[in-house]
Amino acid sequence: MTQPSIPLAAMPGSTTAVVPPQWIPLGFMFAAGVGFMGVGFSMWFGADKWVISPFHSATVTTAHMVMLAFLTTAVLGALHQFGPVVGQRPLRSVHIAAWTMVGMIVTGWTLPLGFAHGPEWLVATGAVIGVTTVTLGAWNLSGPLMSRSGGVPVVGLRLSVLYLLITVSFGIVYAFNRQEAWFPLLPAKILAHAHLGILGWLGLTYISVSEKLWPMFLLSHRPSSRSGAIAVGGLAVGVLPFALGLLYANAVVTWFGAVFIVVGLVAHLFSLASSVRHRRRKLELLHAFLFVSASFLLAGMVLGAIAALGGVDTSLRIRIVTAEVAALASWLGLAVIGHSHKIVPFITYSMLRARGVNHHKSGRPLLFGDLYNKRIAWGVLIGSVAAFAGVVVGTLFDASAPIAISGVLIVITAITVTTNFIVGARSAVPANPTANPTRQQPGSTSILTKGSS
DSSP states (O other): OBOOOEEGGGSTTOOSTTSOOTHHHHHHHHHHHHHHHHHHHHHHHHHHHHTTOTTSHHHHHHHHIIIIIIIIHHHHHHHHHHHHHHHTSOOSOHHHHHHHHHHHHHHHHHHHHHHHHOOHHHHHHHHHHHHHHHHHHHHHHHHHHTOSOSHHHHHHHHHHHHHHHHHHHHHHHHHHHHHHOSSOOOHHHHHHHHHIIIIIIIIHHHHHHHHHHHHHHHTOOOSOOHHHHHHHHHHHHHHHHHHHHHHTTOHHHHHHHHHHHHHHHHHHHHHHHHHHHTOSSOOOHHHHHHHHHHHHHHHHHHHHHHHHHSOOOHHHHHHHHHHHHHHHHHHHHHHHHHHHHHHHHHHHHHHHHHTTOOEETTSSBOOGGGGSOHHHHHHHHHHHHHHHHHHHHHHHTTOHHHHHHHHHHHHHHHHHHHHHHHHHHHTEEOSSTTSOOOOOOTTOOOOEEOOBO
16 A cells, blocks of 8 residues: 655655764664574573573573664664654764764674673673763764754653663673672672663663654554653653662662553553554554564563562562563564664665665666565564564573574574565666666755555
């Protein structure tokens, strides 16, 4: 079905003057795809260690591959594209954006390899590179994110980047503590670090971005966006006291933060339901990803409640909380993969049009839907859902087989989704391949998007 024409300036793949060169976000996304592949291999070969303890070096390796090489790399790439669009200001430096991408790739692989194989100095080196990279990235993103326009998404992204800085600062202390032994790496401290990253940094970023993307992709005119503001506010207020409560074993502070987190996450789900209810477009692949992603969020919330209120013994509680973290990571992982099937084609389409490439190899005008194979994309959905479900179930029931199978599925899924975008982009050709294409100026906003749902 043909979608309505919308000015490309309104899209995250815009070629307006404020956005960086397309290779910046696409480079981040490609690196995230390779990182996702690394997650699969790490999980596949470390499944038997995973069930021994969530604090085993193999488990810690996989967790950092998920958080750094996959999720943080993908989300930082999206922010380098999305931040300038919503803030209507450019990044402070394209060169710093490129170095941020390189530094994030190095960090995402160096830290996990240090945890897995050593030597110990590799962990400390990766941590230093990570802190430096994130600091540079935060300074660069502060250009668009300090804009007074943009509303709730911009405010939420400011706070999420602040949580990113807190998370990596926390992480470098842990990295050096492995050598200096300033304090014991108790489970509560590790859980505090994990929730700062997964909810404060990644969760808040996703919720803030979704408040802009959902109404746009669905052409949804909600009567009120209050639920989105509550979602951003609840998570922003709740994560820090929740983490501090875990860190210092203070139940009152932990529960105070948990209440705000639950309110924020419930409001986020309500915002999704409201966007779908008031849509003017048919549901499509992205929304299938979103619905399944939301189910993993609900599972994570239920597991967290059971761990807090269930009266279970310590070993079982640790396993339940580990499954809760896995469910939250699955929520974000599915959201990232789903949105990539919108954002990557938008950016690629803009890049191709700027190069005068505006036809499919069949000879007809190029559409967004030509930039990836939809049947393969649905297969990616099925494979990724099965993989993430296997991780949660395997963790919860202390079974290595589902985790190993999930690792294999993740490797296949990562290769498939990345290849799908590359092959899709190569299906485009200039209108007249023998002629020199007329290049469109990068600052042009005259392009109209037209694609298929």
